[in-house]
Amino acid sequence: DYLGGFAVTIHGADELAKKFSAEHDDYNAIMTKALADRLAEAFAEYLHKEARIAWGFGRDENLSHADLLREKYRGIRPAAGYPACPDHAEKRTLFDLLEAEKKIDIKLTESFAMHPGASVSGLYFSHPDAKYFGVGQIARDQVTDYAARTGETIAAVEKRLAPNLGYEN
Structure with a gap:
């Protein structure tokens, strides 16, 4: 592959x-x-x-x-x-x-x-x-995990992925 x-x-x-x-x-x-x-x-x-x-x-x-x-x-x-x-x-x-x-x-x-x-x-x-x-829609736990893996704040990730969030932030 x-x-x-x-x-x-x-x-x-x-x-x-x-x-x-x-x-x-x-x-x-x-x-x-x-x-x-x-x-x-x-x-x-x-x-x-x-x-x-x-x-x-x-x-x-x-x-x-x-x-x-x-x-x-x-x-x-x-x-x-x-x-x-x-x-x-x-x-x-x-x-x-x-x-x-x-x-x-x-x-x-x-x-x-x-x-x-x-x-x-x-x-x-x-x-x-x-x-x-x-x-699709991204859950809060996925955002939290992604932020931890990228070394970013949850707020920064939520801002960037706002259209894909499956919850209100």
């Missing part, structure tokens, strides 16, 4: 979009951001394909573009901040492992947003039975 991590980004798009906005060219500002976002997603998908090939089971994939969009390939590509991994702070762990800030100059804000904005990061799981799932 294999597990991989990735981070990709498109540099220069934020600056170009700001230039268009300063010129009151909202259309091109929006299109620049949209194109940069799509390029980052496409690059993440390309790297996932390359990983599947390197791992030995993607060589024989003969997937159409539609099959790729429907994620008919083996494995999954979850990302921090989404239902299967709701804690955005896990991006810090991934970025440290990948040395993403040093190697590709992608930064995390205090709230774990990625900069440049057209950036994608996550994990590749190769197991043929790997499926996406949502964590």
